[in-house]
Amino acid sequence: MMSKKTDKIYFALIIALLVLILVVISILVFIPSEGQKQAIKQNEISQYFTSNDSADNFTKNKIEKTQNDLRSQDNLSDNPKNEAQRIENHLQNNSVIADETAQTYYFDNITYLVLNGAPSEKLNVFFIPLDVSKEFFHESMKNMLYSEGRQVSNTCGDVDSRGIFEVEPFKSNLNKFNVLYSEKEFNSSFFGCSYTDMTSIRSKSSLYCNLEKIKSSVGQKVDVIVLVGQNYTTSASPFIIYYGDQESVEPIPYQHGFVHEFAHAFGGLNDEYGGVYSYKCDGWSCHYTMLPDLCADSASSECFVRAQKEISYIPNEDIIGCPKWCAAYDRDKLFKLSESCIQKKTMSECVVGAGNCLWFNQKHPWFDANCVPRKTFEPEEDIGLDCSDPCVMAQHPRHLSFFPGCSNDNGGMMSNLVGDFNIVSKNHLQIALKCCFPPQHSEECRIFSEKFTLPPDMENHPFKSQYDFFSTCYSLRIN
Numbered sequence: 074m075m076s077k078k079t080d081k082i083y084f085a086l087i088i089a090l091l092v093l094i095l096v097v098i099s100i101l102v103f104i105p106s107e108g109q110k111q112a113i114k115q116n117e118i119s120q121y122f123t124s125n126d127s128a129d130n131f132t133k134n135k136i137e138k139t140q141n142d143l144r145s146q147d148n149l150s151d152n153p154k155n156e157a158q159r160i161e162n163h164l165q166n167n168s169v170i171a172d173e174t175a176q177t178y179y180f181d182n183i184t185y186l187v188l189n190g191a192p193s194e195k196l197n198v199f200f201i202p203l204d205v206s207k208e209f210f211h212e213s214m215k216n217m218l219y220s221e222g223r224q225v226s227n228t229c230g231d232v233d234s235r236g237i238f239e240v241e242p243f244k245s246n247l248n249k250f251n252v253l254y255s256e257k258e259f260n261s262s263f264f265g266c267s268y269t270d271m272t273s274i275r276s277k278s279s280l281y282c283n284l285e286k287i288k289s290s291v292g293q294k295v296d297v298i299v300l301v302g303q304n305y306t307t308s309a310s311p312f313i314i315y316y317g318d319q320e321s322v323e324p325i326p327y328q329h330g331f332v333h334e335f336a337h338a339f340g341g342l343n344d345e346y347g348g349v350y351s352y353k354c355d356g357w358s359c360h361y362t363m364l365p366d367l368c369a370d371s372a373s374s375e376c377f378v379r380a381q382k383e384i385s386y387i388p389n390e391d392i393i394g395c396p397k398w399c400a401a402y403d404r405d406k407l408f409k410l411s412e413s414c415i416q417k418k419t420m421s422e423c424v425v426g427a428g429n430c431l432w433f434n435q436k437h438p439w440f441d442a443n444c445v446p447r448k449t450f451e452p453e454e455d456i457g458l459d460c461s462d463p464c465v466m467a468q469h470p471r472h473l474s475f476f477p478g479c480s481n482d483n484g485g486m487m488s489n490l491v492g493d494f495n496i497v498s499k500n501h502l503q504i505a506l507k508c509c510f511p512p513q514h515s516e517e518c519r520i521f522s523e524k525f526t527l528p529p530d531m532e533n534h535p536f537k538s539q540y541d542f543f544s545t546c547y548s549l550r551i552n
C-alpha cells in the first residue's frame with residue numbers, strides 16, 4: 074500500500090506526463106513535414122493564380138487588377154511584363170516549370186499575359202508577331218482576348234467582334250487558359266512558312282508554317298499558336314491561327330473573326346455558312362468548275378457512305394435529320410422544301426437560275442434524286458423534331474449536310490462570325506475544355522474521347538489532328 078503523500082506525487086507525475094503527451098501531439102499535428110510544406114506551398118501558388126471563379130477575395134482582386142491592366146491600353150506595354158516577370162520568378166522559385174529553362178529555345182523571352190496554373194494542365198495560347206509593330210501587336214492581342222465588341226443586329230446573338238474571353242463557353246472557362254507571347258522577331262523561313270497564292274478568290278495570299286517546329290521552339294507546352302501579322306489572309310489550321318487580315322474597312326476591328334478561327338483551330342468545328350461553287354455551261358451541257366460537294370462528280374455510291382462517315386465525327390454537322398441533336402425529323406416538310414429542285418431532271422435545269430439546287434452525277438441517297446436543294450434559309454425551315462437545336466440544311470464546300478440553329482445565313486459564330494455559338498457547338502467546346510485541361514478520368518470524358526477516336530480509314534479527315542487530340546483527353550490520372 075502506498076501513503077497519501079506518494080499518491081499525490083504519482084498524481085502530479087501523471088498530470089505532467091499527460092500535458093507532455095498533449096504538447097508532443099500538437100507539435101506533430103501542427104508543424105508540417107517537408108512534404109506537407111511543399112503541398113502548402115503549391116496550394117498557395119495555385120490559389121494565387123487560380124482564376125476568378127473559385128479564388129478568395131484577395132486572389133480575385135489581384136486577378137481583376139491584372140485583367141484591368143490588360144484591358145487598359147496604356148498599361149499593356151508595361152504592367153503585364155512586370156507581372157509576367159514576377160510570375161516567372163515565382164514559378165521558377167517554386168519549381169512549377171521544371172527544367173524547361175535549361176535548354177536554349179528560339180523563343181527565349183516569353184511573357185505571360187494570363188497565368189492560371191502549370192502549363193501541363195492548361196490550354197496554352199501563344200501569340201507571336203510577324204512583321205508588325207510592338208504597339209500593333211499588343212493592341213491586337215488585347216482585342217482578340219478582351220474586346221467587348223459592338224452591338225449589331227443579328228439573329229443569333231447581337232454582338233460583333235468580341236474577344237475570346239467575352240464569348241461563351243470560353244468566358245466562364247477563363248481559368249482553363251494560360252496566355253503567353255514572345256516579341257522575338259519571327260523568322261518565317263526558319264519555320265518553313267510559305268505563302269500560297271489564292272488571290273483569285275481572296276485579296277491576299279494564305280500563309281502556312283511548320284507548326285511542330287514552332288511548338289518545339291517554345292520550351293514549354295503550347296496548344297494553340299496565333300501568328301499576328303498583316304500581309305496574309307486570316308485562316309486557321311489545326312492548332313494554329315494565321316491572323317493577318319487587317320485590310321478590313323472601318324468599323325470592322327482587327328479581332329473580327331478570331332473566336333471563329335479559334336473554334337476551327339482548337340475545337341475542330343466546321344464552318345456553317347453555305348459554300349461557294351461555280352459551274353460553266355457550253356451550249357446545252359454544264360459542268361462544275363468548283364465542286365459543291367466531294368461526291369457531286371462521283372460515279373460510286375461508296376462516296377456517299379464515306380461522306381456520311383466523315384460527317385459523323387464533326388460535332389456541328391450532321392446527316393439527314395440531325396440524329397446528333399434531334400430525336401427525329403419531318404420528312405414531309407423536307408420534301409416539300411425540296412420539291413422545286415427534285416423535279417428537275419437535267420443538270421442545266423438544276424444549276425441554272427436561282428442557284429438553290431445542286432446537281433449530283435448519281436442520285437443522292439437522302440432524296441433519291443440527282444437535283445437536290447442546296448440550302449434552307451429561314452428558322453421555319455428547321456426540319457428537326459425534339460431537338461436541342463434546330464436542324465437546317467446547308468451546302469459546305471465539302472458536303473451537303475445539316476447544321477444546328479444559328480447556322481447558314483441566319484448568322485452565328487461559325488456562320489457569319491457574329492454573335493454566339495449555337496447550342497451544339499457551345500456544348501462541344503465546353504466538354505473539350507472540361508475533359509482536356511487537364512485530362513479527366515470520368516465516364517463523361519471517356520465517352521467524349523472515344524467519340525473522337527478515328528478509325529484508320531479516316532486518315533484524311535479534315536479535322537483529324539484536333540480529334541486525335543480529344544481522343545487522348547480521358548486518362549487514368551488519379552490525384
Ligand SMILES: [Zn+2]
Pocket residue numbers: 333334337343344
Ligand atoms: Zn471558318
